Amino acid sequence: MTVTGRHYLAIPGPSVVPDRVLNAMHRASPDIYSGELHEIVPGIYEDLKRLARTRHHVAIYIANGHGAWEAANTNMFSPGDQALALVTGRFGEGWALSVEALGVSVQRLNFGKQAPVDADQVAAALQSDTEGKIKVVLMSHVDTTTSVRNDVAAVRAAIDRAGHPALLAVDCIASLGCDVFEMDLWGVDVMVCASQKGMMTPPGLGFVWMTDKAKKAGARSRWRTPYWDWTLRTDPSQFYHLFGGTAPTHHLFGLRASLDMLVREEGVEAAWRRHQRLAGAVWAAFDAWGEGDGKRSGIGLNIADPLNRSHAVTTVKFSAPLATDLRTWVKANAGVTLGIGLGMAPDGDPAGDGFMRVAHMGHVNTHMTLGMLGAIEAGMAALGIPHGSGALERAAAALA
Ligand SMILES: *Cc1c(COP(=O)(O)O)cnc(C)c1O
16 A cells, blocks of 8 residues: 555654744755844744743753753752652653763652652652752653653642752653643743754754743852853843854744744644643543453553643553554554654563554644544554444544
């Protein structure tokens, strides 16, 4: 079978890049010393802050999400510091490892692969740090591997309850622009993101937002090297210092277009609602597939409570190797690429063939989501994977 039409990459990053963003990038190299590039940068800074719901600061790096982690790390820590990492999947562990690589000792609270952060455990861990050695609490808003969504405000409340001075640093790489996030209202000190998920721009830009308090705390960091130092990157009137070298020219034009769409036209709150609706349709379909005959295929959502689920990505379990079989069929025959079960493999399923991830983040709409679900249904029929009935009706009803 040949696949015609436009292919849909439904993996949790990179996400679909809108034609408007691609077209904005398709141009000759601009002058980096004056002209249009200089004119668009202050507005980009303003809109990045609106996206994160903060009145504080943002720094842009030429980096992916791993780079954004390290950008934040080098500004937040000094040799001898400690961190408390709240781990709810592979990405939480990844950030912890990147901090550890600096020589910071990291205490982990691991909540497994199917549950959110328990704020009471955070408060208890901070209370027992009587000498105040922990400088930063690290957490993911959404861990893209498990698709769990954590309650950031509850973690802030736990830090305050413990009377602990640690900064709260949050990874929103999978959630920004998709799930409700209120940096200032929730008391987040540092937040990191990257361009290629909810921000709908090709990979290559990393972002770190920080409050005045975090900036002040960071001033004593002894790991800050010229490129990663965030102090000079936050004042858009100082263009030459913003990017630590040549500006990411084409990415900035693409980002301008994506922020036009997300922040100025649709609006952040409307984008949150859109993601919530689309996620609800995906959940309804998998719930239906998992019933009846679907029990024989072990079909089920990884996160049981809808309140703890991401609106940007959904991790689903199957009996191995059905998830891989289905992904392979859908990619080859239906023009949809679904996400692999990253970091989810239990013992006895080393290749992770029992999990897959369905992305519904960024430049997505009703027909893309229903089409993707229809392709999955066709794949299960073609492969003879037992499944419950009525999934597409339920998904459509969730969107009606
Ligand atoms: C994608 C992702 C990362 C890693 O980002 P890269 O750009 O691949 O380095 C980190 N954390 C979360 C939550 C992510 O979703």
